[in-house]
Amino acid sequence: MRNITAQAATAAAVAAGSDVAVEVRGVCKMYNEVEALRGIDLDFPAGKLTTLLGPSGCGKTTLLKIIAGLIPATSGEIRVNGQTVTGPGPERAFVFQDFALMPWATVMRNVAFGLELKGMGKDERQSIARKYIAEVGLSGFENKYPHELSGGMRQRVGLARAFAVNADVLLLDEPFSAVDEQNRRKFQEDLLELVEKEKKTFIFVTHSIEEAVYCSDRIVILSRRPGRIAQIIEPEIDRTASPDAIRRDQGYLDTVEEIWQGLKRYVD
Amino acid sequence: MTLFGYRVPMMASLLVWCVIWEIVGRSGAMFLIPPLSDVIVAAMALVQTATWQSAAITTLNSFLLGMFFAIVVGIAIGVLMGRSTTADSLLGIWVNIFVSAPLSALVPVLMILFGMGETTVVVTVFLFAVWIIVLDTRAGIQGVPPSLVEMGRSYGASPWTLYSKIIFFAALPEILAGIRLGVVRGVKGVVIGQLLVAIIGYGELFELYSRNFDMENFWALTIILFAAAMGLSALIESIEKRVDYYAGVR
Secondary structure, eight states, X not given: OEEEOHHHHHHHHHOOOSXXXXXXXXXXXXXXXXXXXXEEEEEEETTSEEEEEOSTTSSHHHHHHHHHTSSOOXXXXXXXXXXXXXXXXXXXXXXXXXXXXXXXXXXXXHHTHHHHHTTOOHHHHHHHHHHHHHHTTOTTOTTOOGGGSOHHHHHHHHHXXXXXXXXXXXXXXXXXXXXXXXXXXXXXXXXXXXXXXXXXXXXXXXSOHHHHHHHOSEEEEEOSSSBOEEEEEEOOOXXXXXXXXHHHOHHHHHHHHHHHHHHGGGOO | OEETTEEOOTTHHHHHHHHHHHHHHHHTSOTTSOOHHHHXXXXXXXXXXXXXXXXXXXXXXXXXXXXXXXXXXXXXXXXHHHHOHHHHHHHHHHHHHHHHSOGGGGHHHHHHHHOSSHHHHHHHHHHHHHHHHHHHHHHHHHTSOHHHHHHHHXXXXXXXXXXXXXXXXXXXXXXXXXXXXXXHHHHHHHHHHHHHHOSSHHHHHHHHHHHTTOHHHHHHHHHHHHHHHHHHHHHHHHHHHHHHTTTTXX
C-alpha cells in the first residue's frame, strides 16, 4: 500500500507522467449557493482502475458526471486524451447506478444502443453486441427484456453496452449499489477480469470501502462538501491471487482499515 | 365470481340486467322503456337503413378528425409542458381549468364561431378530448427517469433521437392512458356537439327519435353508441396492456 498524504496529494495527483487518460484541472462546481467541489486537480492513469471514494454528498458522482460531460463544471477543465471536454463524447462510456436500460427493448437492443445511435448497421452492431453479451456472461439472454432479469444481470447489460461502444474511458457510477450482496461479490470478481482483458481506463465511484480496495489500482478519497482531495491511496495488492485470497490478504485488510480510520470523522 | 361452485363468466351480470329490462318492458309499466328484444330488433333494422349509415359515417368522420387533432396537439403541448417549466407554469392553469370545465356550455359559442356544421362538431370533439391527453402526456414525460435521458446524451443521441427513441417510449404508458380517456371524452363530445347543432349525424337521429317518442329506435341508437365507445376504449386498453409491463420497471 502506498499512502499519499493530503499535503502531497496534489503533487502526486498530477505527477503521474506520460500515460494519463483523463486530466482534471482546477474543477469547481457550484449548485446555486452550495459548493459541491473545490479545486480538484487529478490525473487518471491510462489502463488503470481509479476509484473515487468519499462520504455521501462529497460530490464524487458530480465529478464523474463532469468528466462524462453530462453536467458542466463551474470552473476548471477536463481533458481526455489531451482533448478538452465540452460535452459527452465517444471516447467515454457511462455505466449508471440505476442501470438506465430501456425497458421496452431487449438485452440485444440495449447493448447495441450506443452503436445504434452512432448509425451503425443492424447486423454489424448485433454481432459486436453479441460478443460483449457473452463477455459479461449473459449469453442466451439476448432476447429477454430487462424486467425479466435480476438486478445484477441488468447491470451486466449496462456494462456490456458501455464496452460495446469501444470507448477508452469507462465511467462507472456506483454500479453495484443496486445489486444484492452476493451478486455484487461475483460481479466485482468478473469486473476485475474484464479490466484485465479490455485494457481500458476505468473511473469508478463507490461508497463501499471494501469494494474500492478490492477493485482499484488507485483510490482517491474526497472530503466532505465542498469535495476536495483528502487522500490518494494505491493498494499494492497481488491481483494474480484468487479472489478469496485477496479478501483475506493482510495488505487488503490493512488498507480497508486505514481508509475507514480516515473517513470515520466524516460520519455523524 | 363463482356461484354454487360454478365459475360465472365476466359478462354474466349484464345478462341479469338484460332480463330485468325485458321484464320491465313487457310489464308495460313505462312507455319510455320498451322490451329489450324489441329494441334489438329495431337496432338490427336500423343499421340497415341508409339514414343510419350516413349518420354513422358523418359522426365517425367528425370524431376521428377531432381525435386526430386532439392527439397530435395534446401530445405536443404535453411534451412541451413536461420538459419546460416555463411552458408548464404558463399553460398549466388553463389546462387544469379546461379539463374540469363543463365544455358543453361552450358549444353554442362554437356554433357562432364555426357555423352550424361539422366543423363545430370536430372542434367540440377536440376540446373534450385534448386536455386529458395534455395532462397525462405531461405526467408521463415528467416521469421519465433522468438517468435514461443522461444515458441517451452520454451515448451521443441528438435532441431529436433523444425524444423519438427514448423520451417518447418511456412516457408511452401514460400517453396511451391519456388517449384512452380522451377517446371516451371525445365520444361524449361528438354526441353533445351533434345534439346541439341538431341537424347532422347521430345528433339529428337522436333528436328525431326522442321528439317522436320512438323509443325502440332511440334505445337502439343509444346501445349502438355505448357499445362503440366501450369497444374503442377496450381496444386502446389492450394496446396499453402490451406496453404496461414496462411502466413499473423503468
